Amino acid sequence: MNLIRTSVLNGVAVIVRMLAMLGINKILALYVGPGGYAAFGQFQNFISLITTLIGGAFNTGVTKYTAEYAGDSESQRAVWRTAGSLSIVVSVVVALVLYFSSEFLAGSLLNDRGLSGVFVWFAVGLVFLIFNTFLMAVLNGLKEIATFVLCNIAGSVLSVFITVLMVHYSGLKGALIALATYQSVAFFSTVFLCRRLGFFKVSNFFGRPDSGVVKNLIxxxxxxxxxxxxxxxxxMLVRAEITETLGWHAAGYWEAMWRLSAAYLMMATTTLSIYYLPRLSEIKSYSSLMAEIFSGYKVILPLTVLAGVLMYLLRDTIVLILFSADFEPVTGLFMWQLIGDSLKIGSWIIAYVMLGKAMFKAFIFTEIFGSVLFYLLSIWLVRTVGLEGVVMAYAINYAIYWILVWWVVRFSLSRMKLTNEVSS
Incomplete structure (x- = not known):
């Protein structure tokens, strides 16, 4: 399956997810306002932190090695059994910690111990959430794109339904509970859609971990x-800085801009995830790898820039339709955010090579460098420029990050090219 075909097929799921995200944004804007947006974003980042620590610890490796071992079903099953067994053990342990520390987390992250119940809901559903992401990683590695797309659509529809229901009855608390649970509920729709596929057997996902696979997954x-x-x-730290310096409403405006950015970038980011990672993992030659990189720059990056230009021209209408008049200050954040978005996608096309080729030292270095730089730039510019400073920091950071990852990956690829030339 090539890049164009994958992008078109993935576009169906992306449109549904985008509509779902924008619909949720509108609901939140009407029911909880800018201040509630900041709390919602804080909890969302916490969920991302936990799920990335657990599921992400294995799922990127699951996708890579499932694709790499195409045609070797026994090696694939060894990867699935190892990752599945480790995931359930770790997720149960983390769920217990979340359950018994729910009041502390609510007070520390949301400034309201009365919201401890949302962490309890998250803990209860964590195992299902992790296995939903695990199954999606397997589908991605097997290139079962049609089923992958259907699972994404089902999850998006469930997210809207649960959010509307919970926000209507419980306001901000309901929105947070919906955020904590909808991915767990999506597990059951994923199982339903996967149940007739050849790989879907319980025995494939649980068993004694393979030491070699564990080493690779580490x-x-x-x-x-x-x-x-x-x-x-x-x-979370940047949001805390904005809150302390400019107040919760300012943090809510930035959260609204960030979520809008994530929505329109979804086509690019998901295409990179479901096409690029498996494809880069299976490529062995330097010339083929470079061809994939440049195809990304010919297709994905121009579309991202075009979408950004259209977003900027329609910014006033977009904010009014997708949020409310209370979010008018968000329009002043568009220019730098959209510049940063294009720079981000340009850098990620290169950065995915590090994941596909397991350049873990380079990946760790560039991730830490980019995050620290963004935080430091945000502190400086928010204090000197105001709220617009955080989106300026975002754009500057990704301009520097792009240069850095290109230099790091180019150095690694030069060695790959030399190896190919020697072997030929």
Whole structure:
């Protein structure tokens, strides 16, 4: 399956997910306002932190090695059994910790111990959430794109339904409970859609871990821990800085801009995830790898830039339709955010080579560097420029990050090219 075909097929799921996300944004804007948006974003980053630590620790590796071992079903099953068994053990332990520390977490992250119940809901559903992401990783590695798309659509529909229901009856608390549970509920729709596929047997997902597979997955576990400790934590720290300096409403405006950005970038980011990672994992030659990289720059990046230009021109209408008049200050954040988005996608096309080729040291270094730089730039510019400073920091950070990852990956690929030339 080539890049164009994958992008078109994935586009169906992306459109549904985008509509779902924008619909949820509108619901939140009407029911909880800018202040509630900030709390919602804080909890969302916490969920991302936990799920990346657990599921992400294995799922990127599951996708890579499932694709790499295409045609070797026994090796694939060894990967699935190992990752599945480790995932359930770790998720149960983390769920117990979340359950018994729910009041502390609510007070520390949401400034309201009365919201401890949302952490309890998250803990109860955590195992199902992790296995939903695990099954999706297997589908991705097997290139079962049609089923992958259907699972994403089902999850998006469930997210809207649960959010509407919970926000209507419980306001902000309901929105947080919906955020904590909808991915867990999506597990059951994923199982239903996967049940007739050849790989879907319980015995394939549980068993004695394979020591060789564990060794391979450890690299991705380290990458996942770094990712979990970088992006979500950095966003939480930046949001805390904005709140302390400019107030909760300002943090809510930035959260609205961030979520809008994530919605329109979804086509690019999911295509990179479901096409690029498996494809880069199976490529062995330097010339083929470079061809894939440049195809990304010919297709994905221009579409991202075009979408950004359209977003900027329609920014006033977009904010009014998708949020409310209370979010008018968000329009002042569009220019720098959209510049940063294009720079981000440009850098990620290169950065995915590090994941596909298990360049874990390079990945860890660039992730930490980018996150620290974004945080430091945000502190400086928010204090000197105001709220617009955080989106300026975002754009500057990804311009520097793109240069860095290109230099790091180019150095690694030069060695790959030399190896290919010697072997030929």
């Amino acid at each position: 690299k991705y576990a380290v990458m996942a821990v770094v990712s979990a400790a970088c992006l979500p934590v950095t966003l």
